Amino acid sequence: MTRDVVFLKAGGSFITFKDKPVSVNYMALEALAEALKATHREVSIVLGNGGGSFAHYAVLKYGSNDPTRLLVKCQQATRLLNRLIVDYLVFNNIPATSLQTSAIIGYGKDSLRAFTPPLLNLVGNGIIPVVYGECILNEKGLVEVFSTEKVFEILSSILKPSRILLLTDVEGVYSCNPKKCSNPGLIKRIDNDNLGAVLELLESDASRDVTGGMYSKVKTMSELSRKTGAKVIVTSGFNIDHVVQALRGIVPEKATIIEIV
Ligand SMILES: Nc1ncnc2c1ncn2[C@@H]1O[C@H](COP(=O)(O)OP(=O)(O)OP(=O)(O)O)[C@@H](O)[C@H]1O
Numbered sequence: 001m002t003r004d005v006v007f008l009k010a011g012g013s014f015i016t017f018k019d020k021p022v023s024v025n026y027m028a029l030e031a032l033a034e035a036l037k038a039t040h041r042e043v044s045i046v047l048g049n050g051g052g053s054f055a056h057y058a059v060l061k062y063g064s065n066d067p068t069r070l071l072v073k074c075q076q077a078t079r080l081l082n083r084l085i086v087d088y089l090v091f092n093n094i095p096a097t098s099l100q101t102s103a104i105i106g107y108g109k110d111s112l113r114a115f116t117p118p119l120l121n122l123v124g125n126g127i128i129p130v131v132y133g134e135c136i137l138n139e140k141g142l143v144e145v146f147s148t149e150k151v152f153e154i155l156s157s158i159l160k161p162s163r164i165l166l167l168t169d170v171e172g173v174y175s176c177n178p179k180k181c182s183n184p185g186l187i188k189r190i191d192n193d194n195l196g197a198v199l200e201l202l203e204s205d206a207s208r209d210v211t212g213g214m215y216s217k218v219k220t221m222s223e224l225s226r227k228t229g230a231k232v233i234v235t236s237g238f239n240i241d242h243v244v245q246a247l248r249g250i251v252p253e254k255a256t257i258i259e260i261v
């Protein structure tokens with residue numbers, strides 16, 4: 001592959017209204033389509049969408065003691081949101097298509113496996129595959145909830161992204177929840193020197209969702225950065241110029257860079 005591979009997550013806080021079940025933010029989809037239009041011929045993009053007010057609500061509602069019901073309801077929710085996003089992008093002439101995460105990632109004997117030829121063929125031909133955070137059944141018949149970041153982690157050993165871009169509804173990782181605390185400071189860089197201290201700050205956020213919110217995002221992405229050498233950029237999806245810059249490998253003015261060596 002000659003072009004840079006970029007993993008791009010359209011987070012649920014960006015593309016949905018997380019406090020309103022089953023609600024899509026079409027202004028966010030418009031911004032996402034603009035950014036993709038400007039860049040999809042320059043870089044190879046694997047898009048992932050978060051579960052937002054679709055899957056997170058389904059897991060909370062059905063995640064009790066009936067794994068079959070949880071699985072089908074969760075996958076119904078993830079499929080619906082993914083389809084709405086992909087249809088919107090295709091309608092706006094973006095060459096994107098859906099890849100059901102639970103059909104390309106699953107448990108074999110004792111280990112997670114990925115079936116990646118469909119993904120590689122799409123990426124190799126300039127088409128944007130759109131995967132998503134998903135409920136996955138393990139060999140014991142239990143449901144595991146995989147965030148989009150976890151899906152990226154699994155795919156990164158095959159596709160080796162140059163950078164990973166996470167779009168949320170805020171401009172990066174702050175010293176405290178910017179929607180709740182009085183004096184949030186944008187943390188511009190997370191590296192070996194401050195990773196532990198940042199995780200400590202984020203751990204106490206009581207509003208973490210079923211895949212762990214900002215704390216788990218930073219934890220998973222720092223491990224992935226250490227493992228792959230990829231630079232991770234967290235920024236707001238609503239700032240189209242910043243998203244375009246980040247897709248091109250330019251660090252936007254307002255963002256958090258996670259780089260662990
Ligand atoms: N210290 C913090 N810095 C930045 N955002 C924070 C912080 N603490 C809490 N948040 C909240 O985290 C949210 C983003 O995390 P969230 O897990 O919702 O991301 P997402 O990937 O967009 O969502 P989803 O998991 O649904 O895909 C923001 O809306 C913000 O309010």
Ligand SMILES: C=C(C)CCOP(=O)(O)O
Pocket residue numbers: 012049050051052055056059074078132133134135145146147148149210211
């Ligand atoms: C809730 C489910 C099924 C996965 C959500 O993935 P995420 O929104 O990327 O954390």
